[in-house]
Amino acid sequence: MIELETVKPFFTDKDELLDEILGRYPEYGRRSAIMPLLWEVQRAERHVSEARIEEIAEILGMHATEVKGVMSFYSTYHEQPVGEYHLQVCSTLSCSLAGADEMTDFLVEELGIVNGETDAEGRFSLQKVECLGSCGTAPVLQVNDTYFERVTRTRCVQLLQALRSGELPEPWRERGGDNVSAEKATLGGDDA
Amino acid sequence: MKVKVNDTELELAPGTSAIDAVFAAGYDVPYFCSQEYMSPIGACRMCLAKVGAPRQDRATGEWILDEETGEPKIFYFPTLMATCTTAIMEGMVIDTLSDEVRGAQNGMVEFTLINHPLDCPVCDKGGACELQDRAYEYGSGLSRFRFDKRHQEKHHALSELITLDRERCIHCKRCVRYFEEVPGDEVLDFIERGGHTYIGTLGEGLPSNFTGNITDICPVGALLDATSRFRGRNWEYDHTRTTGLDDASGSAIIVDARTGRIERIKAALNAEVNKSWIDDGTRFGHEYVDAEDRIKTPLVRKEGELVPVTWEEATGYVKAKLEGIADKELGIVLRADATLEEGVAAKALADHLQTGQLDHCPRPKASVLPEGDAARFTDLATADAIFVIGDVSEEVPAVDLRIKDALKGVSPPASLPHGVPIADLRLKERMPRKAGLLTVAAPYRVDLMRHAGRSVCYPVGGETAFLSALVKLATVEDELSEEEVAALGMPVDEGRALIERLAQAQNAVIVYGSFVLASPAARNAVIALAKAVKAKVMVMGPMANSYGLEAIGVMPSHARYSYQQMIRGGAKALILSGLDPAQDPSVAEALKDLELLVVHHHFANATTALADVVLPAKTGYEKDGTVVNLEGRYLPVRSAPVDGGQSEDFTGLVRYLGEALGVRLDGRSTRSAKRALNHLLAVDLRDLPDEGLLAKAKSRPLRRVSVKEQEAVSGNVLLVPSMVRPEFVSRNPQLRAAFGDVALCLHPDDADQMKLVGGERVRLSVDGTLRKATVRVSETVPQGIMLLPATPEQPVGLVSADLATLVKESSELEVA
Numbered sequence A: 001m002i003e004l005e006t007v008k009p010f011f012t013d014k015d016e017l018l019d020e021i022l023g024r025y026p027e028y029g030r031r032s033a034i035m036p037l038l039w040e041v042q043r044a045e046r047h048v049s050e051a052r053i054e055e056i057a058e059i060l061g062m063h064a065t066e067v068k069g070v071m072s073f074y075s076t077y078h079e080q081p082v083g084e085y086h087l088q089v090c091s092t093l094s095c096s097l098a099g100a101d102e103m104t105d106f107l108v109e110e111l112g113i114v115n116g117e118t119d120a121e122g123r124f125s126l127q128k129v130e131c132l133g134s135c136g137t138a139p140v141l142q143v144n145d146t147y148f149e150r151v152t153r154t155r156c157v158q159l160l161q162a163l164r165s166g167e168l169p170e171p172w173r174e175r176g177g178d179n180v181s182a183e184k185a186t187l188g189g190d191d192a
Numbered sequence B: 001m002k003v004k005v006n007d008t009e010l011e012l013a014p015g016t017s018a019i020d021a022v023f024a025a026g027y028d029v030p031y032f033c034s035q036e037y038m039s040p041i042g043a044c045r046m047c048l049a050k051v052g053a054p055r056q057d058r059a060t061g062e063w064i065l066d067e068e069t070g071e072p073k074i075f076y077f078p079t080l081m082a083t084c085t086t087a088i089m090e091g092m093v094i095d096t097l098s099d100e101v102r103g104a105q106n107g108m109v110e111f112t113l114i115n116h117p118l119d120c121p122v123c124d125k126g127g128a129c130e131l132q133d134r135a136y137e138y139g140s141g142l143s144r145f146r147f148d149k150r151h152q153e154k155h156h157a158l159s160e161l162i163t164l165d166r167e168r169c170i171h172c173k174r175c176v177r178y179f180e181e182v183p184g185d186e187v188l189d190f191i192e193r194g195g196h197t198y199i200g201t202l203g204e205g206l207p208s209n210f211t212g213n214i215t216d217i218c219p220v221g222a223l224l225d226a227t228s229r230f231r232g233r234n235w236e237y238d239h240t241r242t243t244g245l246d247d248a249s250g251s252a253i254i255v256d257a258r259t260g261r262i263e264r265i266k267a268a269l270n271a272e273v274n275k276s277w278i279d280d281g282t283r284f285g286h287e288y289v290d291a292e293d294r295i296k297t298p299l300v301r302k303e304g305e306l307v308p309v310t311w312e313e314a315t316g317y318v319k320a321k322l323e324g325i326a327d328k329e330l331g332i333v334l335r336a337d338a339t340l341e342e343g344v345a346a347k348a349l350a351d352h353l354q355t356g357q358l359d360h361c362p363r364p365k366a367s368v369l370p371e372g373d374a375a376r377f378t379d380l381a382t383a384d385a386i387f388v389i390g391d392v393s394e395e396v397p398a399v400d401l402r403i404k405d406a407l408k409g410v411s412p413p414a415s416l417p418h419g420v421p422i423a424d425l426r427l428k429e430r431m432p433r434k435a436g437l438l439t440v441a442a443p444y445r446v447d448l449m450r451h452a453g454r455s456v457c458y459p460v461g462g463e464t465a466f467l468s469a470l471v472k473l474a475t476v477e478d479e480l481s482e483e484e485v486a487a488l489g490m491p492v493d494e495g496r497a498l499i500e501r502l503a504q505a506q507n508a509v510i511v512y513g514s515f516v517l518a519s520p521a522a523r524n525a526v527i528a529l530a531k532a533v534k535a536k537v538m539v540m541g542p543m544a545n546s547y548g549l550e551a552i553g554v555m556p557s558h559a560r561y562s563y564q565q566m567i568r569g570g571a572k573a574l575i576l577s578g579l580d581p582a583q584d585p586s587v588a589e590a591l592k593d594l595e596l597l598v599v600h601h602h603f604a605n606a607t608t609a610l611a612d613v614v615l616p617a618k619t620g621y622e623k624d625g626t627v628v629n630l631e632g633r634y635l636p637v638r639s640a641p642v643d644g645g646q647s648e649d650f651t652g653l654v655r656y657l658g659e660a661l662g663v664r665l666d667g668r669s670t671r672s673a674k675r676a677l678n679h680l681l682a683v684d685l686r687d688l689p690d691e692g693l694l695a696k697a698k699s700r701p702l703r704r705v706s707v708k709e710q711e712a713v714s715g716n717v718l719l720v721p722s723m724v725r726p727e728f729v730s731r732n733p734q735l736r737a738a739f740g741d742v743a744l745c746l747h748p749d750d751a752d753q754m755k756l757v758g759g760e761r762v763r764l765s766v767d768g769t770l771r772k773a774t775v776r777v778s779e780t781v782p783q784g785i786m787l788l789p790a791t792p793e794q795p796v797g798l799v800s801a802d803l804a805t806l807v808k809e810s811s812e813l814e815v816a
């Protein structure tokens, strides 16, 4: 049903980008470009469809099955489009102990979607994920590429309100974190 | 290098893996992921052992000694090692028996079984399953796992030919590696990761001619041959090791039969020929043997009807008829996959009846015997320059795989006491391929071109001109004329570069097949080319014993006695084995005038419809005998216990007929034929070893047919070689489902012009014979030409089809 929008090959008019990405690797290592190419597609389309997989395989001279194999290894690539805001609740030990399960329940109730689902408007997706490496500031909620730490019920409500009004707040990080500057760029990419 | 395995000391070549050291020493270690001829990757962790080695003092270079014993001290690795990915070192000590090692192996078995469904009682692999055996030998027999097992799809059709049970898979990665490493196409892969990992493809089917091999190497019952699924247990099968008669490679196969029926065919190991791989045509193309309509008794025409009789009655009838037929008026023709013994029988019969009208079919216009230096498979696999003219992947697929060996540049493995190395450490996943050493030329784009450094599509039907132009480049300084440049199909510089590459190579091989063999001039040109660049040649004859039948002279004594002449009025009586010439209506007319037509075949067909006598024929799986593969290797053909009713091969036919005629002919049995062959070839064919015999037989055919220079051919249909034999495809349902019907391939523009679309069923008169096919549209076909698979009666070459006869077999849907 969404095949319509994928009719035009993704990389048709992106020669420069393609050259740049392929230029990063020597000819015999051309297949290494799988990851950045998948990532380009996903950033723009919030998922990588089969048509795109085939396109990437074509570009790299591989079989589509190989590309699919690489892609499916990483849970961060999506086969189905995720919502505008992809809420990823850490559900590993520290976060669980600090109330992540309750947070998930709350989000399920608030958004009317369960783990792995996207709402009808395509606005929110909810996903339980494994340790986000921020155990000291549990529980952690990652929205797209942005970390929100020590998410209490009140902060969760605030966050949802902000997101619903179309605004992604600054990340809540206690020790700086590494995505403060990258985050803007990513959001830009999402809008494109 | 000296290595010690438990208590056994042995000397092995450096680079040997520790697992091979263990087996070479006569000990066992369990393993799942390693596989002969494939890269060791250490995935299953089943082959653990305690491994250590002495160490040299850096400063002095002396061995560090154990203070107590005064012997070099053994430094053990801190953990148990996967022996498959560990290379031996001087003085290495490998322990596979200690409690520590046994405990680890036991643990690995338990781990591997955690998610395994343990459905051995309904699993086809049961009784021949590596996991079952290893669990029995090295496991504790008990499970401590109390949780739910992972549940996944149990009947996933990976293709029409292979069914995957994802619960049984233990993620050894053999199948995935196989596709990348052997045919060189990664069409199957791991999807997801960790405990969720499964084997899968994107899209439908497995686009390769070599898919079935994964069912042989899967260590569990995850990948199964769909033709045999649920048909029998391993211990019920009779396993017959024989030689596949599907093509000229002489690939070793194992025929598994049960209650008189072939249930499946597996690859057997012949290190010098097919290694342990076979193509899908060879593996799955056996269903016809058990077809409902197989002829199982002799039939004689009485009052217009063919009625069942005994062999004695049938041959008595033939004898009576023969009395009225003069010498030289009888023709005898074998199909080119008949054994040498059948050839001897046919010759003896022809000699007795004093006729020179003897032939085999298909027999290309040019000789299939290599002239000059003949290449073995091993030469091909170690070649440093290869020039292919033809479509090897369809003609003799085993050649395709051996060429891909050469691209990897790893010489064949040494042979160890236990056979081929289990873990050849020189092999890696995703090895770089030296595509540059391979040049492929064909009149259309063929599959092997994807792997070739250079590929050339020369004009259709232009083999002679193409090869002559190359010969000219190789031998004389002159510039090529305009026509010659056009015939080359590539820039002249590239032609020169190819010649240079071949000439400079240490071990160059030129491979050619039916396209070249269709013209004696082209064949002479390729031989001249090979001489000029000092290359060895490999000739792909059209059928399993094309080489042998030509070599022993199952040939007409004169050109006017050839098969083509015989069936067009040249003979008054005919004995045809395995052929169906009456598909061509004009031939059928001619056959009606015969005084006697004896057809030895498995099925009723257009020719049996005209026959006076029909004799049931054995298939290639039911015969005993010998064939000669394209290397000139004598290979044993052994009969599997298959119920063919009263079928006989040609030696049987000659025995019965000889009895009727009151003579004891050579070749009345395989034993007497072998005696005759011993005289003829000075090769003893009794008790041939499994891997065959490369004997120096007389390299010249005993009878040569003077060949008239063929006229320039033209046409609009190119008959092409095909791995799937079109004459059996309707009775090989599974193969047909996977590879489709006989296909008429044409260029999209031509298709448009003829208002044909892909998938349409059509009928078309090709060179006089009505052929049915399904349209396939492809850019790889040159414009103005259609490709159609060749049959024994319509061999490879350019022919004309009458487009006015093209009829669509329109389905109701289209009419509406």
Ligand code: SF4
Residues within 6 Å of the ligand: B168, B169, B170, B171, B172, B173, B174, B175, B176, B199, B217, B218, B219, B220, B222, B223
């Ligand atoms: S399907 Fe068989 S060969 Fe393939 S990974 Fe699983 S167990 Fe190994």
Ligand code: FES
Residues within 6 Å of the ligand: A090, A091, A092, A093, A094, A095, A096, A130, A131, A132, A133, A134, A135, A138, A139, A140
């Ligand atoms: S457990 Fe949640 S971030 Fe590590």
Ligand code: FES
Residues within 6 Å of the ligand: B030, B031, B032, B033, B034, B041, B042, B043, B044, B045, B046, B047, B048, B082, B083, B084, B085
């Ligand atoms: S780890 Fe699988 S055989 Fe060695």
